[in-house]
Amino acid sequence: MLSIKNLTVNVNDKQILKGINLEIKPGEIHAIMGPNGSGKSTLSHVLSGKGGYTVTGGSATYQGKDLLEMAPEIRAREGVFLAFQYPVEIPGVSNIYLLKAALNSIRKHHGQPEVDAMDFLTLVKEKVRLLEMDEKFLYRAVNEGFSGGEKKRNEILQMAILEPKLCIMDETDSGLDIDALKIVSEGVNSLRSPERSFVMVTHYQRLLDYIKPDFVHVLANGQIVKSGGAELALELEDKGYSWLEEEAA
Amino acid sequence: MNAPGSLAAYTPSMAISRYAAEYQTIAPALPGQNLPWLQALRAEALAQFSAQGFPSPREEEWRYTNVSGIKKKLFLPSLDLAGSDVDAEWLKSYKLEDAWILVLVNGHFSAEFSVLDGLPEAVTVMGMADALAKQPGTVEKYLGKAADQAEHSFIAFNTAWFTDGLFVHVPAKLVLDKPIQLLHIVTGSDAMATTRNIIIADDMAEAKLIETYVGKDSAYLTAAVTEVFVGLNADVTLYKLQSESEKAYHFGGSYIKQARDARFTHHNFAFGGLLARSDIHVDLDHASECELNGLYLGVKRQHIDNHTRINHLKPYAVSRELYKGVLDDRARGVFQGRVIVAEDAQKTDSQMNNRNLLLSDDAEADTKPQLEIYADDVKCAHGVTVGQLDEKSIFYLQSRCVDEETARNMLTFAFANEMVDKVKIKGLHDRVLEQVLVRFPQQGVNKEWL
Numbered sequence: 001m002l003s004i005k006n007l008t009v010n011v012n013d014k015q016i017l018k019g020i021n022l023e024i025k026p027g028e029i030h031a032i033m034g035p036n037g038s039g040k041s042t043l044s045h046v047l048s049g050k051g052g053y054t055v056t057g058g059s060a061t062y063q064g065k066d067l068l069e070m071a072p073e074i075r076a077r078e079g080v081f082l083a084f085q086y087p088v089e090i091p092g093v094s095n096i097y098l099l100k101a102a103l104n105s106i107r108k109h110h111g112q113p114e115v116d117a118m119d120f121l122t123l124v125k126e127k128v129r130l131l132e133m134d135e136k137f138l139y140r141a142v143n144e145g146f147s148g149g150e151k152k153r154n155e156i157l158q159m160a161i162l163e164p165k166l167c168i169m170d171e172t173d174s175g176l177d178i179d180a181l182k183i184v185s186e187g188v189n190s191l192r193s194p195e196r197s198f199v200m201v202t203h204y205q206r207l208l209d210y211i212k213p214d215f216v217h218v219l220a221n222g223q224i225v226k227s228g229g230a231e232l233a234l235e236l237e238d239k240g241y242s243w244l245e246e247e248a249a
Numbered sequence: 250m251n252a253p254g255s256l257a258a259y260t261p262s263m264a265i266s267r268y269a270a271e272y273q274t275i276a277p278a279l280p281g282q283n284l285p286w287l288q289a290l291r292a293e294a295l296a297q298f299s300a301q302g303f304p305s306p307r308e309e310e311w312r313y314t315n316v317s318g319i320k321k322k323l324f325l326p327s328l329d330l331a332g333s334d335v336d337a338e339w340l341k342s343y344k345l346e347d348a349w350i351l352v353l354v355n356g357h358f359s360a361e362f363s364v365l366d367g368l369p370e371a372v373t374v375m376g377m378a379d380a381l382a383k384q385p386g387t388v389e390k391y392l393g394k395a396a397d398q399a400e401h402s403f404i405a406f407n408t409a410w411f412t413d414g415l416f417v418h419v420p421a422k423l424v425l426d427k428p429i430q431l432l433h434i435v436t437g438s439d440a441m442a443t444t445r446n447i448i449i450a451d452d453m454a455e456a457k458l459i460e461t462y463v464g465k466d467s468a469y470l471t472a473a474v475t476e477v478f479v480g481l482n483a484d485v486t487l488y489k490l491q492s493e494s495e496k497a498y499h500f501g502g503s504y505i506k507q508a509r510d511a512r513f514t515h516h517n518f519a520f521g522g523l524l525a526r527s528d529i530h531v532d533l534d535h536a537s538e539c540e541l542n543g544l545y546l547g548v549k550r551q552h553i554d555n556h557t558r559i560n561h562l563k564p565y566a567v568s569r570e571l572y573k574g575v576l577d578d579r580a581r582g583v584f585q586g587r588v589i590v591a592e593d594a595q596k597t598d599s600q601m602n603n604r605n606l607l608l609s610d611d612a613e614a615d616t617k618p619q620l621e622i623y624a625d626d627v628k629c630a631h632g633v634t635v636g637q638l639d640e641k642s643i644f645y646l647q648s649r650c651v652d653e654e655t656a657r658n659m660l661t662f663a664f665a666n667e668m669v670d671k672v673k674i675k676g677l678h679d680r681v682l683e684q685v686l687v688r689f690p691q692q693g694v695n696k697e698w699l
């Protein structure tokens with residue numbers, strides 16, 4: 001699904017990622033953990049194509065294609081989905097308009113006709129129910145005036161409708177209370193499938209109580225310093241990050 | 250030395266004396282010849298215009314807007330409807346369904362194109378020339394009472410030259426269930442349409458009116474003044490859709506006097522014209538409320554100036570103002586907003602906002618909010634922004650499969666659409682929306698999905 005080899009990235013001439021290696025197979029859930037400033041968000045941004053980052057070396061191959069060569073929207077149409085840490089408010093563009101624009105862009109990319117208006121509405125309403133959202137949300141401007149939990153739920157709604165193959169979740173648990181965290185996690189779990197992979201970037205272990213990862217990687221100072229199974233997250237919860245950072249140094 | 254008569258030899262004073270000389274031949278054909286008060290008013294206005302000429306950038310309220318392009322031409326008014334070549338099909342595209350329509354062609358009321366069937370008998374809707382003939386006493390009571398011709402010389406110019414206009418009088422407690430559209434069209438090159446409108450809503454009356462300014466693709470001058478009188482607890486909504494030809498000059502002033510507890514809402518869509526200036530002045534009495542909304546869209550070399558003034562004269566009045574501008578190419582947008590709170594106007598509640606979106610490096614926005622507060626117990630806020638599209642929003646849309654160009658178009662449209670969505674008259678809403686979509690790249694904005 002995704003193969004990252006020796007990836008190095010600069011921001012304003014400062015090296016942030018210092019040689020990342022990661023193999024993600026279909027159906028796997030990988031958690032990327034690490035302290036603040038370790039490069040976690042940089043990794044998710046570079047994979048989704050955000051500007052302001054310079055790739056100085058290495059590669060990221062997604063389904064056999066050079067991911068880093070693609071424009072952000074092409075990555076999205078090819079099935080890469082970034083769930084934002086801070087979803088952006090877009091006044092004047094309704095949720096349902098954006099969903100329709102996004103879904104039809106994907107269909108067009110794959111040579112399919114536009115989705116039928118009735119089928120689309122049925123699909124969207126089904127997903128809205130699944131995430132325990134109010135249908136009124138569909139007609140409100142994207143994220144405008146939404147609470148933190150509503151914004152995250154909205155990200156999962158988009159994910160459920162666009163059906164990506166690789167979901168990159170950037171600090172999804174930040175700003176969520178326990179009820180919202182449960183709903184969001186249930187949403188993510190319902191989307192797990194043998195064909196869909198997840199990269200969960202998170203500072204805390206608590207999200208992993210709800211979404212069980214197959215692999216946990218610890219990012220420190222721009223490198224993956226330790227990889228293991230779900231139990232590694234518990235160890236981190238116990239001991240913090242400093243022992244790993246010392247080991248790496 | 251320039252040869253006499255060449256363009257370079259023109260001076261503003263020559264232009265003014267040419268207008269003044271021209272006036273002598275036109276004056277006998279202007280309406281209201283038999284009314285001494287109007288003759289005196291016109292003479293005074295002409296004298297003021299002759300002395301001052303057109304406004305100059307040296308005047309504070311005209312510092313961003315240079316009208317010298319008008320001075321270089323001599324626009325001529327039509328004396329009647331004869332010779333006006335109206336394309337009925339084209340005109341039809343601007344007429345609203347389900348509205349009473351009064352059409353002014355080159356500054357003259359056209360009964361042929363107007364639609365006034367089914368108007369309640371108690372309501373007066375007629376051309377200004379007719380009103381001066383049939384109800385001179387009423388006109389005298391209102392004409393020039395909201396617009397002060399000493400304010401600037403365009404008002405004086407309008408007072409001296411006006412050929413016709415709209416006269417609406419809604420009696421007390423009457424609620425008009427359909428809007429009245431004033432459709433102002435100019436068909437000739439180098440033509441001048443100088444119209445004066447009076448709208449009176451007596452106590453507790455309710456009315457919605459729509460001013461539409463359009464013209465065929467040529468250089469002409471529109472100089473229109475609208476005076477609005479909103480009675481005790483009355484409610485007036487006035488829409489202005491300025492869609493003049495891209496070579497035209499437009500000056501339009503709206504001057505509103507509100508009585509106690511009166512409500513007034515203005516929606517100003519400034520889309521057309523090579524150079525367009527609108528003044529909106531509101532006088533607020535005790536506990537009255539006004540809302541001023543504006544959207545200006547400038548492309549190519551358009552210059553669009555909106556100047557608002559809200560006078561809080563008495564306590565407890567509320568004013569809300571939001572003007573948004575989108576400027577592309579080499580267009581220039583000007584917003585000057587003044588809120589004046591008189592010493593007596595305690596408990597005033599006022600908010601003013603102006604937001605500008607620049608789509609090109611050569612576009613320009615000049616914005617100048619001014620608060621003048623002479624009372625000490627008031628709530629007044631103002632804010633101004635001039636900026637470009639938000640890169641974070643563009644990336645967010647891209648990450649949702651939307652290409653960058655479409656994302657930019659969507660965000661630009663969304664910025665403008667906030668103002669379009671405030672229009673609650675369906676037929677008008679759709680026309681304004683169309684006008685927005687033709688002015689900016691609409692690739693990616695799917696009307697069917699809105």
